[in-house]
Amino acid sequence: MTNHVPHPNHDRGLEFDLSTMISRRSLGMFLGAGGAAAALAACTPGGSGTTAGTSTSAATESASATAGAATTTATPSASPTLTRAIAECGVEIPAETAGPFPGDGSNGPNVLAASGVVRQDITSSFGTGSAKAEGVPLTFTLTLLDNAKGCLPLAGAAVYAWHCDREGRYSLYDSGLSKENYLRGVQEADANGQVTFTSIFPGAYSGRWPHIHFEVFESMSNATAAGQVLAVSQIALTKAACDDVYATSGYEASVRNMARTTLQSDNVFGDDGGIYQLATMTGSAGAGYTAGLNVTI
Secondary structure (H helix, E strand, C coil): CCCCCCCCCCCCCHHHHHCCCCCCCCCCCCCCCCHHHHHCCCCCCCCCCCCCCCCCCCHHHHHHHHHCCCCEECCCCCHHHCCHHHHHHHHCCCCCCCCCCCEECCCEHHHHHHCCCCCCCEEEECCCCCCCCCCCCCEEEEEEEEEECCCCCCCCCCCEEECCCCCCCCCCCCEEEECCCCCEEEEEECCCCCCEEEEECCCCCCCEEECEEEEEEEHHHHHHCCCEEEEEEEECCHHHHHHHHHHCCCHHHHHHHHHHCCCCCCCCCCCCCCCCCEEEEEEEEEEEEEEEEEECC
16 A cells, blocks of 8 residues: 655645635634534535434534534525525635645646546546546535525536545645546536535545545636636545544555544644534445535635
8 A cells, every 4th residue: 555645735835825725714703602513514415414423523523413403494496405504604614725736737737627527426537547546435515605695506616626545645646646637526516506526535644634625616617727716625524434434444544644633733624623614424434425515605
């Protein structure tokens, strides 16, 4: 197994990242007492909440319980799976670095210009690439919400998502993967503002909490032309799901790396424990996981 060797600027410090970084808004800017907990309510494909055996991190466990009891409302013209806490409406997704391995043309290769990048299943490389990422299945859904319009779905927007493989490596960048482009893809949001990707559970590499990167574009044409970005952020995966998956074969290095990192010590999620980026997750290592996150822009 080849372990990912952290780039000296991994997910921090690159000049191109500075344009996407902003200070986190204080939790009290939009929410009163207890509002931060309500904001944790997020969509889950096929249902809401978590199943037995999965939970949020210790930092947000009690807040999630409060969110589950919060009054919810259905997004107009949306399915019941899009229910969310009312308080979430005013909280925009925190902006984060795209990291040193975005593959969007800002730091080397540009997969967005390649034919075949628009796809739901991102487990395999496309074009001249032939590799397939192995690991526990993961399906993740992002629900894009327009904050300026009362959290109406952002239909027609586009999302570019990417993450590392089971070994903690990034296609297009890591040794032996410069010709591969797996675990990268673009989807257009449907009428409910949702995009869904079929993938594998990413590994944990040194210095980072397990995560998925994403960029939101105004339209599909903007995405494939690497045009103006509406939001750049990351999804944090729950500790319970990570512990479950990392106990399986192929994720041995992730066990060691995970033991040295917490949401609070992570250099991206650490300022607030990932409260607005922690996915709602269901599933198991044997059956695969689903993850859902509301992305308010």
